Amino acid sequence: IERANLTAAYERSSDARPDVAARAALALDAVMLTNGPFDAHLAIVEGAVHAAERTADRALRSRAYLARAEARLVRNRLREALENDHPVLGSYLGDELWLELCEGYIAAHPSRVRSLRDFGASLPGYLEQAAPFAAHPVIAELAAFERRLLDGFDAADDIRAEWEEL
Numbered sequence: 040i041e042r043a044n045l046t047a048a049y050e051r052s053s054d055a056r057p058d059v060a061a062r063a064a065l066a067l068d069a070v071m072l073t074n075g076p077f078d079a080h081l082a083i084v085e086g087a088v089h090a091a092e093r094t095a096d097r098a099l100r101s102r103a104y105l106a107r108a109e110a111r112l113v114r115n116r117l118r119e120a121l122e123n124d125h126p127v128l129g130s131y132l133g134d135e136l137w138l139e140l141c142e143g144y145i146a147a148h149p150s151r152v153r154s155l156r157d158f159g160a161s162l163p164g165y166l167e168q169a170a171p172f173a174a175h176p177v178i179a180e181l182a183a184f185e186r187r188l189l190d191g192f193d194a195a196d197d198i199r200a201e202w203e204e205l
Contacts, residue, residue: 061090061099084110117145120155125162125185128178136171143169156193160186 084106091103118141122129129137144165150158163186166172166179173179 057090057093058096058099061087061094061096061103081110081114113150114145116155117141117150117158120158121162124159124189125182128181128185131181132178140166140169140172162186 084103087103088100088107091100094100121141121144122137132140144159144162147165147169148158148161159182163179163183166182167176
């Protein structure tokens with residue numbers, strides 16, 4: 040209900056009352072950050088900035104600019120987490136396709152937890168379905184291989200196999 044009320048307040052007041060629209064968008068931003076798709080969150084933040092820029096309230100504008108900066112930092116940190124977990128995949132794809140992959144994955148799989156350890160866990164499945172990557176199965180296979188390396192690195196210690204057993 041809170042999300043629906045804030046959205047309605049933002050939409051009703053966006054033209055006539057930019058101060059109300061900006062406050063509603065900033066409140067909605069806090070809700071969307073943890074409970075909504077990341078691309079919708081970014082759209083709300085941009086709406087808050089747009090509305091706040093039409094007011095004389097400097098503090099409100101500052102809050103909106105800060106929310107925009109925080110949203111960009113979150114997106115950059117998520118991209119960085121994917122880069123750290125999948126360095127070979129990033130090199131294989133090149134800068135342009137890697138950026139497309141990151142943007143698409145972040146929009147489709149927003150982070151819901153504070154730890155970034157498992158943020159890219161669904162990446163192989165995403166790559167199997169998302170264009171243009173799905174047309175090249177080796178991309179998803181490479182992502183799955185890198186995920187297995189990460190999981191193996193973090194796995195609990197076990198009894199080591201002897202050479203004869205291998």
